[in-house]
Amino acid sequence: MNQFVKAFEPDKLQEAWHVFCTEFPLGLWETVYVTLLATLFAIILGLPLGILLVTGDEKGIRPLPKPLMKTVNVIINFLRSVPFIILMVMVIPLTRAIIGTSIGSVASIVPLVVAAFPFVARLVESSLRELDPNIIEMAQSMGSSTIQIVFRVMLPESVPSLVTNFTLAITTILGYTAMSGAMGGGGLGKIAINYGYSRYKYAVLYLAVIVLVIVVQVFQSVGTRLATRLDKRIKK
Amino acid sequence: MIELRNLSKRFVTADGPVEALKDVNLTVNDGDIYGIIGMSGAGKSTLVRCINMLERPTEGSVLLDGRDLGALSKKEMQGVRREVTMIFQSFNLLMQSTCLQNIMFPLKLIHTPKAQAEARARELLQTVGLPDKANAYPAQLSGGQQQRIAIARALATNPRVLLCDEATSALDPKTTQSILELIRQINRDTGITVIVITHQMSVVQEICNRVAILENGQVVEEGDVSQVFSQPKARATRALVFPEMNGAEGTVSSGYGQLLRLIFEGSVTIDKPLIASMAMECGIAANILGASTRTVGKREYGYMLIEIPGGPDELAKALKYISKAPNVVVQVEAQYSGEEASEA
Numbered sequence: 001m002n003q004f005v006k007a008f009e010p011d012k013l014q015e016a017w018h019v020f021c022t023e024f025p026l027g028l029w030e031t032v033y034v035t036l037l038a039t040l041f042a043i044i045l046g047l048p049l050g051i052l053l054v055t056g057d058e059k060g061i062r063p064l065p066k067p068l069m070k071t072v073n074v075i076i077n078f079l080r081s082v083p084f085i086i087l088m089v090m091v092i093p094l095t096r097a098i099i100g101t102s103i104g105s106v107a108s109i110v111p112l113v114v115a116a117f118p119f120v121a122r123l124v125e126s127s128l129r130e131l132d133p134n135i136i137e138m139a140q141s142m143g144s145s146t147i148q149i150v151f152r153v154m155l156p157e158s159v160p161s162l163v164t165n166f167t168l169a170i171t172t173i174l175g176y177t178a179m180s181g182a183m184g185g186g187g188l189g190k191i192a193i194n195y196g197y198s199r200y201k202y203a204v205l206y207l208a209v210i211v212l213v214i215v216v217q218v219f220q221s222v223g224t225r226l227a228t229r230l231d232k233r234i235k236k
Numbered sequence: 237m238i239e240l241r242n243l244s245k246r247f248v249t250a251d252g253p254v255e256a257l258k259d260v261n262l263t264v265n266d267g268d269i270y271g272i273i274g275m276s277g278a279g280k281s282t283l284v285r286c287i288n289m290l291e292r293p294t295e296g297s298v299l300l301d302g303r304d305l306g307a308l309s310k311k312e313m314q315g316v317r318r319e320v321t322m323i324f325q326s327f328n329l330l331m332q333s334t335c336l337q338n339i340m341f342p343l344k345l346i347h348t349p350k351a352q353a354e355a356r357a358r359e360l361l362q363t364v365g366l367p368d369k370a371n372a373y374p375a376q377l378s379g380g381q382q383q384r385i386a387i388a389r390a391l392a393t394n395p396r397v398l399l400c401d402e403a404t405s406a407l408d409p410k411t412t413q414s415i416l417e418l419i420r421q422i423n424r425d426t427g428i429t430v431i432v433i434t435h436q437m438s439v440v441q442e443i444c445n446r447v448a449i450l451e452n453g454q455v456v457e458e459g460d461v462s463q464v465f466s467q468p469k470a471r472a473t474r475a476l477v478f479p480e481m482n483g484a485e486g487t488v489s490s491g492y493g494q495l496l497r498l499i500f501e502g503s504v505t506i507d508k509p510l511i512a513s514m515a516m517e518c519g520i521a522a523n524i525l526g527a528s529t530r531t532v533g534k535r536e537y538g539y540m541l542i543e544i545p546g547g548p549d550e551l552a553k554a555l556k557y558i559s560k561a562p563n564v565v566v567q568v569e570a571q572y573s574g575e576e577a578s579e580a
Contacts, residue, residue, distance in 0.1 A: 138328035141288055141399075142342045142389075143317035152344065157332050232373040233331045 007202035016203035023191055028211060030105040031187035035174045038109050042116035042173065043166060049076070049117070050124020051150055061136060062146045079118040084176050087115050088183050108177065108185030116173050123165035127158045160231035167223025171216050178212065188212055238264040238287065238397065238429070243296035245282050245453075256282040258453045260296070264446070266396075269423055269430045271444035271461070273437065273476060279453040280433045284399050287431065288320045289313055300397075318342065321390040325402035327382040329374040329389075335361065336370040339388045346393070353392075360388035364418060380411035387418065397429045398422075404439060416442045437476050441465070441531065449473045465530070466501050466537055467565050478528055478539050493523070493545040495569035498558065500538035510561055511542065520544060520554050541569065 006012070052072065056064035082090070088111040095102045095110040131154060139153045155162075181189025188208045196205020228234065245257040256279045264270045274280050285291040287298055289305050298305045305316060321342070329338050336357050343353035361367045364384040374382050383403060390398055400419065404412040420443045423430050432444060440447050440461060447465075448458040449472050456470035468474040474497075498510075515521045523543040530537045544554045551568070558566045 132326075132328075134324060134326050134328045135330065137290065138322070138324060141290060141317060141322040142345060142393075143314035144345055145314065148345055152341070153330065157330060159332060231332075233375045 003200060004202060007200060012201065012203050016201065016207055019191070019195060019201075019204050020207050024188070024207070024211065027186070027188045027191045027208070028215070031174065031177050031189070031212070031215065034105050034109055034112065034177050034180075034185070034187055035170060038112035038116060038173050038177070039120075039166070039170050041109070041113040042120045042169065045113065045117035046120025047124050049121035050128065051154070053121060053125040054128040054154070055146065055150065061140070061149055076118040076121055079114065080122070082115075084111070084115050084179055085183070087111055088180060103184040105186030108180040108183075112173055112176055112180060115176060116169060119172065120166075120169050123169060124162065127161040127165050128154055130161055131157055160227045160233075163223060163227040163230060167220060167227070170219050170223065174212070174216055174219065188215075237266055237299075237301055238262075238431070239299040239302075240283075240287070241297045241299065243283075243286060243293050243298065245279075245286060245291060246294045256453050257286070257293070260450075260453075260455050262448055262455065262458065264429060264431060266429055267423070267427050268446055269420070269432060269444045271432045271434065271440035271447040272450055273434055273440050273447060274450035274472070275475075276435060278450040280435070280450055281401060282453075283450065284322075284401050284431065284433045287397075287399060288317055288322060318346065318393040319395050320397040320399065321393065321395040322399040322401060323383065323386045323390050323403045325405045327374070327379070327386045327406075329382055329385055331374050334371050334373055335366070335377070335385045338374065338385055339392055341389060342392045356392060357388070360391055363391070363422070364388045378411075379407050380415060383407065383411075383415055384418065387415075387422070391422065391426075391428075395428065397431065400430060400432045400434075402433055402435070405434070405436065409438075412436075412439070413442070419443060449476065466499060468499075469567075477530060493543045494551045495525070496522075496542050496544060496551075496554065496558070497567040497569045498538075498540040498542065499565040499567075500540070501563040501565065510558065510564070511540075514554065514557050518553050518557050520546070520550055520557075522554070 049072070052064075053069075053076075054060055055062045056069050056072075058066065058069075079087070088108075091111045091114050092102045094114070095107050098110055099107045101107050135153060135157060136149060139149045144152065177185065177187050178189030178192065181187050181191070182193050188211055192205045192208035192212075195201040196208070240260050240262040243257055243260040244255070247254045247256055260283065262270075262272075272280055272283060282291055286293045289298070289308075293306065300316065300320065305313065308316060329335075330341065333341070336354065339357035339360055340348075340353045343356060348356075358367070358370065361370055364387055366381060366384055366388075369377065369381065369385070374385065377385065386403075387398075398419070403419075404415050407415060416439060419430060419432075422428060423443075430443075432439060434440060444461050446459065447461045448455050449464070449470060450456070451470070451472035457464055457468070457473045464473060465477050468477050511522050511524065523545065525541040525543055527538070527540040530539065544551050555566060555568070558564060
């Protein structure tokens, strides 16, 4: 306790401020680009998978063989249930194969994507399932093909919900980047752990947390505002 | 021409198989406004979905100009669905698209050039009376306006058949009137065949020329609207035409005698008071259990349920007397037997 209070004495605060000015800009940049890139790749993988989960369902517009759907669901559930910190270790060979190393900000994108894409797939699934089945029936009654229903009806009609869910994905992935900081990743997470956990410089740790909170707030408000603006069901 | 031949549809549910449609036979001629009416659960929605194969019939066939729709490939069926389009109870507009985009939707599906599709959509906005709503979103429109946009969308591909699935059930009476008027006008102008699914008697009276009554998945009566409604034979039809008559037998009947159902056709049916003169001339004092009037397709119909006291002799006498009156149809509803009146 004594040690904790000491960590906020004037000279410690000054030191923290120094770290803030010298290391935080790069850390923030790493956190943001790792988060955004990981989210982007997670969406690239998760969006089609989420569409498949809905359309290939027994009651979907293009039912796929049950064993196939079962397998896909089991894999997604498996990836979702492995704790991220364990998953990071498990995918090290994959990370090395893709990036060439398992250390650093860029390398941390790989485990982040592996952890996030099944999550995104589930989010997409829930967004698409919200859609009124009568709308799908309408599209079928007009002679739409499966592809046309997906791209001209399901996705455009779900845009506000998808944006809301992708915002949720971003903020969750941002949380994971801090964890990856402990395992060789970069960013604010690394700074917080290196200074705060390893060297008892709590002032730095708290500063890093405050910055992370602000980043989450920014992502969240931008996402929420975007979703509201895009939703044409809201009368203006 | 649309022909339904021995159409049956069974659903397998958790509680076992359900027969939604049983051996339905119907013929809809080109240019008809054909009503299919029934209580909820009668199988109307299933029937209309069989016509465009959204539901595959378990047995029987749907013929569009002699072409068996059940035998078509998926691709061919998509083509047919541009000829047989549909409007719905809940409008089913794309909520994230403008009205113009909604109307262009079926045209985009067949890759119509954008300029051409837009011109067609604007023309249709004109037809449905909403030329200023091109860039409005459905959420900004009233229910009636949304249904108009849905009608415009259904007409975009110049279909030959328009299926209306409870299209006015979510609308108030006044809006219902205007939507029906629009459908009738389109039918008149383009010759499009319209099939109207409804549980509202008033809708059929308003626009249909032919009607089928569906009960428990079966067509219990079918024919010209004036014919079917003036002489409703099936119980279900009578229940729809004169809903207030249901149960009158049980509540006000004296408990003996026979029930007769009289239907007066035309506004000037008879020149003398039929029941009163029957009492005087035949000595039969009929007990009036219920009476009402209806306008069906611009014609007045009177309806009366009377009870003839006495035995078979009195009944025969009354039947003979009433049958002599012009434009009156008489049916024996039931020989009273202490049970609910049964079908004659």
